[in-house]
Amino acid sequence: MTQEISVHGTVAEGFEAVREEFAEFVAGERGDYEGQLCAYVHGRRVVDLWAGEGADGDSLYGVFSSTKGAAHLVAALLVQDGTLELDRKVTYYWPEFGVEGKGALTLRDLLAHRAGLVGTDTGFSAAELADDRALAERLADQRPFWRPGMAFGFHALVIGALTGEVVRRATGRTIQELYEERIRAPYGLDFHLGLPASREPRFRTTQPMLPTPEQQAQLNALPTGPHTLTAIAYNRHAPEPTDLESLPNDRTVRAKGPASVGGVASARGLAGMYAAMISEVAEKAPLLKEDTVAEFGQPHSVGYDLVARAHKSFGLGFQATADTWYPFLGAGAIGHSGDAGSQAFADPRSGLAYGYTRRRFAFPGGAAPENDRLALAVHRAALASR
Template sequence: MTQQTTVHGTVADGYEAVREEFAAVAAAERPDYEGQLCAYAHGRRVVDLWAGPDADGDSLYGVYSSTKGAAHLVVALLVQDGTLELDRKVTYYWPEFAAESKGALTLRELLAHRAGLVGTDTGFTLAELADDRVIAERLADQRPFWRPGTAFGYHALVIGALTGEVVRRATGRTVQGLYEERVRALHGLDFHLGLPAALEPRFRPAQPMLPTPRQRELLDALLSPPHTLQAVAFNRHGAEPTDLATLPNHRLIREKGPASVGGVASARGLAGLYAALISEIAGQAPLLKPDTVAEFGQFHSVGYDLVARGHKAYGLGFQATADTWHPFLGAGAIGHSGAGGCQAFADPRSSLAYGYTRRRWAFPGGAAPENDRLARAVHTAAVAPR
C-alpha cells in the first residue's frame, strides 16, 4: 500500500508534514485501513485527508462518545443564554430525579460525571439505549452506585440522556432537535444526531477490532466480570449485553441518535463542530463566548475514574483533552473521543479544531493511538511562525 494510492485530499501550505504523518499511519495499519483526518486553524480548513479503497471525504462513521461533544455544546449554549444554570439542582428542572437520595445533585455535578448513575441494576435493551427519554425515566428511579457528588466515573452510555432530560424539561425540546436547529443546520455540518434515511448510503458500518492473543486476554479480563461497575456502565450485565463495537451498525441507533453514543459524522463534521465552537466561520460568529468555553473546559472532575479505573479529567460534558489525551495542547482544550478510535477537540489557545475517524476499532478502545502523532503534527503546524 503506497501513499499515492491510499491518501487523498488536501493540506494548506505549512501542513505538508501532516499529510506525511497521515500517510505513515495508513501504511502502518492493516491493508484495509480506512480513516479521515480534518483540521481547522483560525476558522480555515487546513487539513482534509482520507484513506481507504472505498472511502472518501464524505463517508460517514459512527462516532460513539464523540457524540457527547455535540450534545453538550447544546447545553453550553443554553447556559450561555441563561436558560440553564449550572449550580441549580437537577430537581429544579426535573423533580422526579430526587428519588433514591439524588435530590442535592447540581447540573454542574451531573455534567462532570459525578451523579453515580452509570446504568441500571438490570441493564438496557437495544431499543432502550436508542431512546434517551426511556433511559432518563429508568435512571430517575435508580439508586446511585456511589453517593452523588462524592466521586466521579464515566457515564458512558447515559450521560447524554440525563443532561438531555434537563434540557427537555427546561425548553420543551430535545437535545437532538436543538442541535439540528442551532448547530448542525446553521453550519451545514456532516455530524448528525439522528441520521436521515437519505444519507444512509454514505454510512460505513463499523468493523470490530482484531486483537492479538495478548490483547484478547486483556479485553476478556476487563469485560467478562458481569457485575462490576464497569459492566454496568457499558451495559454488559443485563439480558441483552451491549456490543459497543457494532452499536452504530444498528439503524435504530443511527435514526434516533442517542446523545451519549449515537452520532454519525465525518472527520469534516467533527472538526467543523469544534471550529464553529471557537471560531468565526463563513461570517458566523463563534457559537460560544470565550468565558463559556473556559467554564466548560475547566477541570471539574480530575483523578481516579471509578468506571475507567484510572486517571481521567473532565470539564462539563467534555473531556479535558490536554490532560486526558494530548498534553501538548493548550490549557482549556475541550473535546471528546469516541470508543471506535475517533477524536475531536478544540484548542482555543491555538485556534485549532481537530477531527479524526477510522472504520476499524483500535485497541484498547477510545481515541486510537495514532491520534497523538496526528494531533501533534497538526498542532505543530498550527503554531509554527508564518
C-alpha cells in the first residue's frame, strides 16, 4: 500500500491552483518522495510548498547544475560593473589558457559552452572535482575536443571552474567569495556555494531513483562507451569514474561548493536568488539591470549539443529556459536546471522567479518532468495576478 504524502506550506491568494497541482503530482508519487516548490512574482513570495517525511521548507538539497546559475550571476554582475568584458579573449585575464589552439577564444564563447574543454584526456580525481582551482589548472593545458567557438556542448562538471578562474584572475577573489558577499549574505538566501558546518544538519542526502523497466530500456538503447564525449564530460572515463548522483553527499564537495555542481539549496533559496536578480526584494534594487539580464539570457548556442546529443539552448552561463524547457515562458527567460531534478529560473516579462528541489534523482536527469506541469501552473497564476 502506497503511503500518502502530505503537502505543507502556503500560497498567496490567486495561487491556490498551484497548490492543487503540486498536491495532485505528489499524490501519484511513491511514498519516499521529498521535494519543495517556491515562487516569487515581482519580488513577493507567492508559493512556498514542500512534501515528504522529514522535509520542511528549510531542508537543503544538492542542486547539481542549478549551481551554475549562482556562479554566472556573479559573472553577470562583474560584466555589469565593467570588471569583465565579454568580447575580450580569455587570455587577457588568464594567459596560460592560450595553449593548444585556445588563444582566440573570447569570454563570451567560453560562457556559451563553446570552448571544447568538457574534460581532460585522463579524467579528474574526486579531490580535483571538488576544487575549482585544480580543475582550472588541468584544463588550461588540455587540447580542446572541438575547435573553440565552432560548436558547443555542455561543460557539465567544469564550466564553473573555467568561469571562476577568469573571475579570480580579474578580481583576486573566487566566485564563491563574491557570491557570498554580494548575493547570498545580503539576501539571506538558503543557496550556498560552500555549505557551512552549522547548516549541515539541514542537508538531505541525495538518493538514487531506480528507473522503471520502460526507462531502463531507454537507457539501454543509448550509445555507450568509456571514451565518448559524453563520458569525458561526466568524468566516466577516469580511473575512478564519477558517480554523479553521489556528488553532493561528499562533505568536501558541499564545503567547497564547486561552481559547476556543488551548490546546496532549498527551493526558497533558488527562487529567492532569481527574484533578487530581476526584482526589488526587501527594498533592494534588482541585482541586474534589464540589459544585463537580456544579454545573459539571450540564446548564444542553439542547436545540436555535442555532449547531450540533443537540441539545447544556452545563454551566457545560463540555459535559455524558454527554448530548452518551457516554451510558454516569455522570451529571455533565464535559469538553470540540475541533474537530480532541480529547476530554477527567472521570467523577466512576467516577473516570475521559480525554484524546485527534490531529494531523489529524477529520470533521465536535468529538470524533473514534474516541472513541466508545476512551472506552467505557477506561470498561469502569475499572469492572472497582474
